[in-house]
Amino acid sequence: MPGRDNEAGGLLCRREISNGDHPLCLGNGSIWNQYFKDAEIVEQIDRDEAMRNILLLFAKLNPAIGYVQGMNEVLAPLYYVFRMNQEGEDASEAEADSFECFVQLLSGSVDHFCQQLDNSSVGIHSTLLHFSELLKANDGELWRHLDASKMNPQFYAFRWITLLLTQEFELSSIMRIWDYLLSNPSGVQEVLLRVCCAMLLCVRHELVCGDFISNLKLLQHYPEVDLEHVLDVASHLKTPVSSYQPYSII
Protein backbone atom coordinates (compact mmCIF):
# COMPACT_ATOMS: atom_id res chain seq x y z
CA MET A 1 0.00 0.00 0.00
CA PRO A 2 1.16 3.57 -0.49
CA GLY A 3 3.59 4.74 2.11
CA ARG A 4 4.76 1.30 3.07
CA ASP A 5 8.25 2.12 1.86
CA ASN A 6 8.24 5.28 3.87
CA GLU A 7 10.93 4.94 6.49
CA ALA A 8 9.02 6.97 9.02
CA GLY A 9 6.08 4.57 8.72
CA GLY A 10 3.69 7.40 7.90
CA LEU A 11 1.07 7.63 5.21
CA LEU A 12 3.00 9.60 2.63
CA CYS A 13 6.38 9.15 1.04
CA ARG A 14 8.48 12.04 -0.21
CA ARG A 15 8.60 11.15 -3.85
CA GLU A 16 4.81 10.87 -4.11
CA ILE A 17 4.51 14.58 -3.49
CA SER A 18 4.74 16.72 -6.59
CA ASN A 19 6.40 20.10 -6.66
CA GLY A 20 4.01 22.80 -5.65
CA ASP A 21 1.79 20.49 -3.67
CA HIS A 22 1.76 21.32 0.04
CA PRO A 23 -0.43 20.70 3.09
CA LEU A 24 -2.46 23.86 2.53
CA CYS A 25 -3.60 22.86 -0.96
CA LEU A 26 -7.32 22.33 -0.68
CA GLY A 27 -8.00 20.79 -4.09
CA ASN A 28 -9.06 17.15 -4.41
CA GLY A 29 -6.00 16.57 -6.57
CA SER A 30 -3.65 17.40 -3.74
CA ILE A 31 -2.01 14.37 -2.27
CA TRP A 32 -2.15 16.14 1.07
CA ASN A 33 -5.91 16.26 0.90
CA GLN A 34 -5.94 12.48 0.71
CA TYR A 35 -3.30 12.33 3.41
CA PHE A 36 -5.49 14.22 5.87
CA LYS A 37 -8.48 12.03 5.05
CA ASP A 38 -6.40 8.90 5.65
CA ALA A 39 -4.94 10.33 8.84
CA GLU A 40 -8.48 10.86 10.10
CA ILE A 41 -9.28 7.20 9.51
CA VAL A 42 -6.04 6.07 11.12
CA GLU A 43 -6.78 8.18 14.17
CA GLN A 44 -10.09 6.40 14.57
CA ILE A 45 -8.58 2.96 14.16
CA ASP A 46 -5.67 3.43 16.55
CA ARG A 47 -4.67 -0.21 16.85
CA ASP A 48 -1.81 -2.53 16.06
CA GLU A 49 0.06 -1.38 12.95
CA ALA A 50 -0.78 -4.35 10.72
CA MET A 51 -4.42 -4.16 11.70
CA ARG A 52 -4.36 -0.45 11.00
CA ASN A 53 -2.96 -1.11 7.52
CA ILE A 54 -5.65 -3.65 6.79
CA LEU A 55 -8.50 -1.47 7.98
CA LEU A 56 -7.14 1.61 6.22
CA LEU A 57 -6.82 -0.30 2.96
CA PHE A 58 -10.34 -1.67 3.36
CA ALA A 59 -11.65 1.85 4.00
CA LYS A 60 -9.88 3.17 0.91
CA LEU A 61 -11.19 0.38 -1.30
CA ASN A 62 -14.71 0.87 0.06
CA PRO A 63 -15.08 4.65 0.23
CA ALA A 64 -18.86 4.46 0.60
CA ILE A 65 -18.44 2.61 3.86
CA GLY A 66 -15.05 3.77 5.12
CA TYR A 67 -13.89 2.69 8.51
CA VAL A 68 -16.70 1.92 10.90
CA GLN A 69 -15.98 1.44 14.57
CA GLY A 70 -16.17 -2.22 15.44
CA MET A 71 -14.56 -3.47 12.22
CA ASN A 72 -11.38 -3.89 14.26
CA GLU A 73 -13.23 -6.39 16.45
CA VAL A 74 -14.19 -8.45 13.41
CA LEU A 75 -10.67 -8.35 12.05
CA ALA A 76 -8.93 -9.20 15.33
CA PRO A 77 -9.72 -12.96 15.50
CA LEU A 78 -8.61 -13.42 11.87
CA TYR A 79 -5.37 -11.57 12.36
CA TYR A 80 -4.74 -13.40 15.60
CA VAL A 81 -5.08 -16.79 13.92
CA PHE A 82 -2.82 -15.93 10.98
CA ARG A 83 -0.26 -14.30 13.21
CA MET A 84 -0.13 -17.27 15.57
CA ASN A 85 0.19 -19.72 12.70
CA GLN A 86 2.97 -17.79 11.04
CA GLU A 87 5.29 -17.38 13.94
CA GLY A 88 8.85 -16.99 12.76
CA GLU A 89 7.77 -16.44 9.18
CA ASP A 90 7.26 -13.12 7.50
CA ALA A 91 4.57 -11.39 9.47
CA SER A 92 3.44 -9.40 6.43
CA GLU A 93 1.85 -12.60 5.09
CA ALA A 94 -0.41 -12.60 8.10
CA GLU A 95 -1.39 -9.07 7.16
CA ALA A 96 -2.21 -9.95 3.56
CA ASP A 97 -3.98 -13.20 4.46
CA SER A 98 -6.12 -11.65 7.11
CA PHE A 99 -7.00 -8.78 4.79
CA GLU A 100 -8.27 -11.24 2.20
CA CYS A 101 -10.27 -13.22 4.75
CA PHE A 102 -11.65 -10.05 6.28
CA VAL A 103 -12.98 -8.97 2.88
CA GLN A 104 -14.46 -12.42 2.29
CA LEU A 105 -16.01 -12.62 5.73
CA LEU A 106 -17.59 -9.20 5.46
CA SER A 107 -18.78 -9.73 1.87
CA GLY A 108 -22.07 -11.14 3.14
CA SER A 109 -22.70 -8.46 5.71
CA VAL A 110 -20.75 -5.36 4.81
CA ASP A 111 -24.05 -3.60 4.11
CA HIS A 112 -24.76 -3.67 7.83
CA PHE A 113 -22.05 -1.05 8.19
CA CYS A 114 -23.55 1.20 5.58
CA GLN A 115 -25.90 3.88 6.81
CA GLN A 116 -27.39 4.55 3.37
CA LEU A 117 -28.59 0.94 3.22
CA ASP A 118 -30.08 0.83 6.74
CA ASN A 119 -33.64 0.68 5.49
CA SER A 120 -33.00 -1.38 2.39
CA SER A 121 -33.56 -5.11 2.09
CA VAL A 122 -29.87 -5.76 2.75
CA GLY A 123 -29.55 -3.29 5.63
CA ILE A 124 -29.32 -3.97 9.32
CA HIS A 125 -33.01 -3.34 10.07
CA SER A 126 -34.05 -5.97 7.59
CA THR A 127 -31.64 -8.45 9.16
CA LEU A 128 -32.95 -7.63 12.62
CA LEU A 129 -36.46 -8.27 11.36
CA HIS A 130 -35.46 -11.70 10.07
CA PHE A 131 -33.83 -12.39 13.41
CA SER A 132 -37.08 -11.51 15.14
CA GLU A 133 -39.07 -13.77 12.78
CA LEU A 134 -36.70 -16.62 13.51
CA LEU A 135 -37.32 -16.23 17.24
CA LYS A 136 -41.07 -15.99 16.72
CA ALA A 137 -41.08 -19.23 14.71
CA ASN A 138 -39.10 -21.07 17.36
CA ASP A 139 -40.42 -19.68 20.61
CA GLY A 140 -43.59 -17.64 20.21
CA GLU A 141 -44.02 -17.17 23.94
CA LEU A 142 -40.56 -15.69 24.44
CA TRP A 143 -41.01 -13.52 21.37
CA ARG A 144 -44.30 -12.17 22.74
CA HIS A 145 -42.78 -11.50 26.14
CA LEU A 146 -39.88 -9.53 24.67
CA ASP A 147 -42.14 -7.72 22.25
CA ALA A 148 -44.62 -6.78 25.00
CA SER A 149 -41.83 -5.37 27.16
CA LYS A 150 -40.74 -3.21 24.20
CA MET A 151 -37.44 -5.04 23.89
CA ASN A 152 -36.43 -3.92 20.41
CA PRO A 153 -33.83 -6.38 19.03
CA GLN A 154 -31.85 -3.33 17.95
CA PHE A 155 -31.00 -2.69 21.62
CA TYR A 156 -28.91 -5.86 21.91
CA ALA A 157 -28.73 -7.83 18.65
CA PHE A 158 -27.46 -4.93 16.58
CA ARG A 159 -24.01 -5.41 18.09
CA TRP A 160 -24.28 -9.20 18.09
CA ILE A 161 -24.94 -9.22 14.36
CA THR A 162 -22.75 -6.40 13.03
CA LEU A 163 -19.71 -7.57 14.99
CA LEU A 164 -20.34 -11.30 14.51
CA LEU A 165 -20.54 -11.78 18.29
CA THR A 166 -16.97 -10.61 18.86
CA GLN A 167 -17.87 -8.29 21.72
CA GLU A 168 -20.02 -10.84 23.51
CA PHE A 169 -17.54 -13.66 24.16
CA GLU A 170 -13.95 -14.45 25.08
CA LEU A 171 -11.56 -15.06 22.18
CA SER A 172 -11.58 -18.86 22.62
CA SER A 173 -15.37 -18.89 22.46
CA ILE A 174 -15.35 -16.60 19.43
CA MET A 175 -13.04 -19.08 17.66
CA ARG A 176 -15.45 -21.90 18.38
CA ILE A 177 -18.48 -19.92 17.21
CA TRP A 178 -16.72 -18.76 14.05
CA ASP A 179 -15.68 -22.32 13.22
CA TYR A 180 -19.34 -23.16 13.43
CA LEU A 181 -20.38 -20.17 11.30
CA LEU A 182 -17.74 -20.75 8.63
CA SER A 183 -18.17 -24.50 8.34
CA ASN A 184 -21.91 -24.42 7.82
CA PRO A 185 -23.07 -24.56 4.18
CA SER A 186 -26.00 -22.24 4.93
CA GLY A 187 -23.63 -19.29 4.97
CA VAL A 188 -22.21 -17.13 7.74
CA GLN A 189 -25.07 -14.64 8.03
CA GLU A 190 -27.85 -17.22 8.09
CA VAL A 191 -26.05 -19.30 10.71
CA LEU A 192 -25.16 -16.21 12.72
CA LEU A 193 -28.85 -15.37 13.12
CA ARG A 194 -29.47 -18.92 14.29
CA VAL A 195 -26.75 -18.67 16.91
CA CYS A 196 -28.14 -15.33 18.10
CA CYS A 197 -31.60 -16.87 18.35
CA ALA A 198 -30.19 -19.85 20.26
CA MET A 199 -28.52 -17.41 22.65
CA LEU A 200 -31.96 -16.08 23.54
CA LEU A 201 -33.43 -19.56 23.93
CA CYS A 202 -30.61 -20.57 26.25
CA VAL A 203 -31.50 -17.79 28.70
CA ARG A 204 -35.24 -17.92 28.10
CA HIS A 205 -36.02 -18.73 31.72
CA GLU A 206 -34.30 -15.55 32.94
CA LEU A 207 -35.86 -13.50 30.15
CA VAL A 208 -39.40 -14.65 30.83
CA CYS A 209 -39.01 -13.83 34.54
CA GLY A 210 -37.20 -10.57 33.94
CA ASP A 211 -38.39 -7.05 33.29
CA PHE A 212 -37.11 -4.69 30.61
CA ILE A 213 -34.15 -3.43 32.62
CA SER A 214 -32.87 -6.78 33.84
CA ASN A 215 -33.37 -8.33 30.41
CA LEU A 216 -31.49 -5.61 28.59
CA LYS A 217 -28.61 -5.86 31.06
CA LEU A 218 -28.58 -9.63 30.65
CA LEU A 219 -28.48 -9.47 26.86
CA GLN A 220 -25.92 -6.67 26.68
CA HIS A 221 -23.66 -8.64 29.02
CA TYR A 222 -24.41 -12.14 27.89
CA PRO A 223 -23.69 -14.61 30.70
CA GLU A 224 -21.25 -17.51 30.56
CA VAL A 225 -23.10 -20.46 29.15
CA ASP A 226 -22.33 -23.90 27.76
CA LEU A 227 -21.36 -22.88 24.24
CA GLU A 228 -21.78 -26.37 22.79
CA HIS A 229 -25.33 -26.33 24.04
CA VAL A 230 -25.98 -22.96 22.34
CA LEU A 231 -24.59 -24.30 19.04
CA ASP A 232 -26.62 -27.48 19.41
CA VAL A 233 -29.80 -25.45 19.92
CA ALA A 234 -28.84 -23.35 16.87
CA SER A 235 -28.51 -26.51 14.77
CA HIS A 236 -32.03 -27.61 15.59
CA LEU A 237 -33.94 -24.41 14.97
CA LYS A 238 -36.95 -24.33 12.71
CA THR A 239 -36.75 -22.07 9.70
CA PRO A 240 -39.57 -19.52 9.58
CA VAL A 241 -42.05 -19.76 6.71
CA SER A 242 -40.78 -16.58 5.09
CA SER A 243 -37.33 -18.05 4.93
CA TYR A 244 -34.48 -15.56 5.13
CA GLN A 245 -32.38 -15.62 2.02
CA PRO A 246 -29.78 -12.92 2.34
CA TYR A 247 -28.14 -13.74 -0.96
CA SER A 248 -31.25 -14.11 -3.06
CA ILE A 249 -31.33 -11.64 -5.92
CA ILE A 250 -35.08 -11.22 -6.15
Place this chain on the structure above:
Amino acid sequence: MAAYRADEEYDYLFKVVLIGDAGVGKTNLLSRFARDEFSFETKSTIGVEFATRTIHVDGKLIKAQIWDTAGQDRYRAITSAYYRGSVGALVVFDLSRRVTFENTARWLQELRSHTDPNIVVMLVGNKADLRHIRAVSVEEAQAFARKEKAFFTETSALESINVADAFTGVLTQIYHVVGRKVLAIGDDPSALPIGQTINIDMKDDRQAANKAGCC
Protein backbone atom coordinates in the same frame (compact mmCIF):
# COMPACT_ATOMS: atom_id res chain seq x y z
CA MET B 1 -51.55 -5.38 44.80
CA ALA B 2 -48.62 -7.67 45.36
CA ALA B 3 -46.31 -7.02 42.48
CA TYR B 4 -43.20 -8.94 41.61
CA ARG B 5 -40.37 -6.58 40.99
CA ALA B 6 -37.15 -7.92 39.61
CA ASP B 7 -35.17 -4.90 40.61
CA GLU B 8 -34.98 -2.77 43.74
CA GLU B 9 -37.69 -0.34 44.76
CA TYR B 10 -37.81 3.18 43.39
CA ASP B 11 -40.21 6.09 43.28
CA TYR B 12 -39.36 7.38 39.86
CA LEU B 13 -37.78 5.94 36.77
CA PHE B 14 -36.16 8.43 34.41
CA LYS B 15 -34.60 7.66 31.08
CA VAL B 16 -31.52 9.70 30.20
CA VAL B 17 -29.42 9.53 27.02
CA LEU B 18 -25.73 10.25 26.59
CA ILE B 19 -24.89 11.67 23.18
CA GLY B 20 -21.97 13.38 21.49
CA ASP B 21 -19.11 12.70 19.09
CA ALA B 22 -17.05 9.52 19.15
CA GLY B 23 -14.22 9.53 21.66
CA VAL B 24 -15.43 12.34 23.92
CA GLY B 25 -15.75 9.96 26.88
CA LYS B 26 -19.45 9.12 27.13
CA THR B 27 -18.83 5.49 28.07
CA ASN B 28 -16.32 6.41 30.77
CA LEU B 29 -18.65 9.05 32.18
CA LEU B 30 -21.31 6.41 32.53
CA SER B 31 -19.00 3.75 33.97
CA ARG B 32 -17.68 6.32 36.44
CA PHE B 33 -21.21 7.21 37.51
CA ALA B 34 -22.73 3.72 37.51
CA ARG B 35 -19.79 1.67 38.84
CA ASP B 36 -17.06 4.18 39.75
CA GLU B 37 -14.80 2.71 37.08
CA PHE B 38 -12.60 4.23 34.40
CA SER B 39 -10.77 2.47 31.58
CA PHE B 40 -8.08 3.78 29.25
CA GLU B 41 -8.94 1.07 26.77
CA THR B 42 -12.65 1.45 26.42
CA LYS B 43 -13.98 -0.31 23.33
CA SER B 44 -15.99 1.76 20.90
CA THR B 45 -19.66 1.66 21.71
CA ILE B 46 -21.56 -0.17 19.01
CA GLY B 47 -25.24 0.70 18.98
CA VAL B 48 -26.10 1.37 22.59
CA GLU B 49 -25.05 0.41 26.08
CA PHE B 50 -27.23 0.57 29.07
CA ALA B 51 -26.76 1.07 32.80
CA THR B 52 -28.83 2.08 35.80
CA ARG B 53 -28.17 3.79 39.08
CA THR B 54 -30.52 4.84 41.84
CA ILE B 55 -30.05 8.10 43.72
CA HIS B 56 -31.90 10.02 46.45
CA VAL B 57 -33.49 13.38 45.75
CA ASP B 58 -35.67 15.06 48.37
CA GLY B 59 -36.17 11.75 50.14
CA LYS B 60 -37.36 10.08 46.94
CA LEU B 61 -35.63 7.19 45.23
CA ILE B 62 -34.91 8.01 41.62
CA LYS B 63 -33.77 5.29 39.34
CA ALA B 64 -31.88 6.52 36.29
CA GLN B 65 -31.95 4.38 33.20
CA ILE B 66 -29.01 5.67 31.20
CA TRP B 67 -28.49 4.92 27.51
CA ASP B 68 -24.95 5.41 26.30
CA THR B 69 -25.05 5.77 22.53
CA ALA B 70 -22.41 5.29 19.84
CA GLY B 71 -20.91 8.56 18.65
CA GLN B 72 -19.52 7.64 15.25
CA ASP B 73 -21.39 8.99 12.25
CA ARG B 74 -22.47 5.63 10.94
CA TYR B 75 -24.19 4.79 14.20
CA ARG B 76 -25.85 8.15 14.47
CA ALA B 77 -28.40 7.14 11.86
CA ILE B 78 -29.87 4.55 14.16
CA THR B 79 -29.74 6.42 17.48
CA SER B 80 -33.26 7.81 17.17
CA ALA B 81 -34.67 4.52 18.51
CA TYR B 82 -32.74 5.15 21.71
CA TYR B 83 -34.04 8.69 22.21
CA ARG B 84 -37.65 7.59 22.52
CA GLY B 85 -39.11 8.31 25.93
CA SER B 86 -36.02 10.00 27.32
CA VAL B 87 -36.61 12.90 29.68
CA GLY B 88 -33.00 13.98 30.10
CA ALA B 89 -29.85 14.14 28.01
CA LEU B 90 -26.18 14.73 28.58
CA VAL B 91 -24.69 16.19 25.42
CA VAL B 92 -20.99 15.53 25.80
CA PHE B 93 -17.97 17.10 24.09
CA ASP B 94 -14.23 16.88 24.61
CA LEU B 95 -12.85 20.14 26.04
CA SER B 96 -9.56 19.51 24.23
CA ARG B 97 -11.11 18.97 20.79
CA ARG B 98 -12.92 22.01 19.55
CA VAL B 99 -14.72 20.25 16.72
CA THR B 100 -16.57 18.05 19.21
CA PHE B 101 -17.90 21.22 20.86
CA GLU B 102 -18.99 22.64 17.51
CA ASN B 103 -20.80 19.40 16.72
CA THR B 104 -22.96 19.60 19.85
CA ALA B 105 -25.26 21.95 17.92
CA ARG B 106 -26.03 19.10 15.53
CA TRP B 107 -26.51 16.65 18.37
CA LEU B 108 -28.91 19.03 20.11
CA GLN B 109 -30.89 19.50 16.95
CA GLU B 110 -31.19 15.78 16.45
CA LEU B 111 -32.13 15.21 20.09
CA ARG B 112 -34.86 17.84 19.97
CA SER B 113 -36.34 16.43 16.80
CA HIS B 114 -36.90 13.09 18.54
CA THR B 115 -37.85 14.03 22.07
CA ASP B 116 -40.27 16.09 24.12
CA PRO B 117 -39.52 19.84 24.05
CA ASN B 118 -39.32 19.85 27.85
CA ILE B 119 -36.43 17.42 27.94
CA VAL B 120 -33.74 18.46 30.44
CA VAL B 121 -30.41 18.96 28.69
CA MET B 122 -26.96 19.26 30.23
CA LEU B 123 -24.04 20.26 28.03
CA VAL B 124 -21.00 18.45 29.40
CA GLY B 125 -17.41 19.45 28.65
CA ASN B 126 -15.50 16.28 29.50
CA LYS B 127 -11.74 15.66 29.86
CA ALA B 128 -11.31 18.72 32.08
CA ASP B 129 -8.09 17.07 33.27
CA LEU B 130 -6.43 18.00 29.94
CA ARG B 131 -5.96 21.58 31.17
CA HIS B 132 -2.87 22.26 29.07
CA ILE B 133 -4.57 21.58 25.73
CA ARG B 134 -7.96 23.00 26.46
CA ALA B 135 -9.67 24.26 23.28
CA VAL B 136 -13.00 25.64 24.51
CA SER B 137 -13.37 28.34 27.17
CA VAL B 138 -15.86 28.12 30.02
CA GLU B 139 -17.45 31.41 28.94
CA GLU B 140 -18.01 30.23 25.40
CA ALA B 141 -19.51 26.91 26.45
CA GLN B 142 -21.70 28.63 29.04
CA ALA B 143 -22.96 31.16 26.52
CA PHE B 144 -23.79 28.39 24.06
CA ALA B 145 -25.59 26.41 26.76
CA ARG B 146 -27.62 29.47 27.74
CA LYS B 147 -28.63 30.05 24.16
CA GLU B 148 -29.73 26.41 23.89
CA LYS B 149 -31.54 26.54 27.26
CA ALA B 150 -29.29 23.82 28.55
CA PHE B 151 -27.27 23.49 31.74
CA PHE B 152 -23.51 23.35 31.50
CA THR B 153 -20.84 21.60 33.50
CA GLU B 154 -17.27 20.43 33.09
CA THR B 155 -16.25 16.93 34.09
CA SER B 156 -13.33 14.60 34.17
CA ALA B 157 -14.26 10.94 34.12
CA LEU B 158 -10.56 10.16 34.58
CA GLU B 159 -10.10 12.23 37.73
CA SER B 160 -13.68 11.69 38.82
CA ILE B 161 -14.48 15.39 38.89
CA ASN B 162 -18.09 16.52 38.74
CA VAL B 163 -19.31 13.30 37.13
CA ALA B 164 -21.89 12.40 39.75
CA ASP B 165 -22.94 16.06 39.93
CA ALA B 166 -23.62 16.15 36.20
CA PHE B 167 -25.92 13.15 36.35
CA THR B 168 -27.63 14.05 39.62
CA GLY B 169 -28.06 17.61 38.33
CA VAL B 170 -30.01 16.36 35.34
CA LEU B 171 -32.02 13.88 37.41
CA THR B 172 -32.86 16.45 40.08
CA GLN B 173 -34.01 18.88 37.43
CA ILE B 174 -36.20 16.25 35.79
CA TYR B 175 -37.64 15.46 39.21
CA HIS B 176 -38.50 19.12 39.70
CA VAL B 177 -40.13 19.40 36.31
CA VAL B 178 -42.22 16.32 37.04
CA GLY B 179 -42.91 17.46 40.61
CA ARG B 180 -44.21 20.81 39.44
CA LYS B 181 -46.46 19.04 37.07
CA VAL B 182 -47.72 16.07 39.00
CA LEU B 183 -48.90 16.68 42.54
CA ALA B 184 -50.51 13.35 43.13
CA ILE B 185 -48.53 10.49 41.73
CA GLY B 186 -50.68 7.57 40.74
CA ASP B 187 -49.76 4.11 41.93
CA ASP B 188 -51.33 2.24 39.09
CA PRO B 189 -48.88 -0.40 37.93
CA SER B 190 -50.74 -0.81 34.68
CA ALA B 191 -50.11 2.81 33.76
CA LEU B 192 -46.71 2.03 32.38
CA PRO B 193 -45.04 -1.25 31.70
CA ILE B 194 -41.70 -1.50 33.39
CA GLY B 195 -38.93 -0.12 31.30
CA GLN B 196 -40.92 2.85 30.13
CA THR B 197 -40.24 6.22 31.50
CA ILE B 198 -42.10 9.19 32.70
CA ASN B 199 -43.18 11.50 29.97
CA ILE B 200 -42.80 15.10 31.00
CA ASP B 201 -45.03 16.48 28.31
CA MET B 202 -46.79 19.34 30.07
CA LYS B 203 -49.97 18.74 28.17
CA ASP B 204 -50.70 15.29 29.45
CA ASP B 205 -50.80 14.65 33.17
CA ARG B 206 -51.95 11.11 32.78
CA GLN B 207 -48.68 10.06 31.29
CA ALA B 208 -46.74 11.01 34.37
CA ALA B 209 -46.71 8.06 36.69
CA ASN B 210 -44.30 6.41 39.00
CA LYS B 211 -43.55 2.94 40.23
CA ALA B 212 -43.72 1.48 36.81
CA GLY B 213 -45.39 -1.83 37.28
CA CYS B 214 -44.58 -5.46 37.36
CA CYS B 215 -43.83 -7.88 34.61
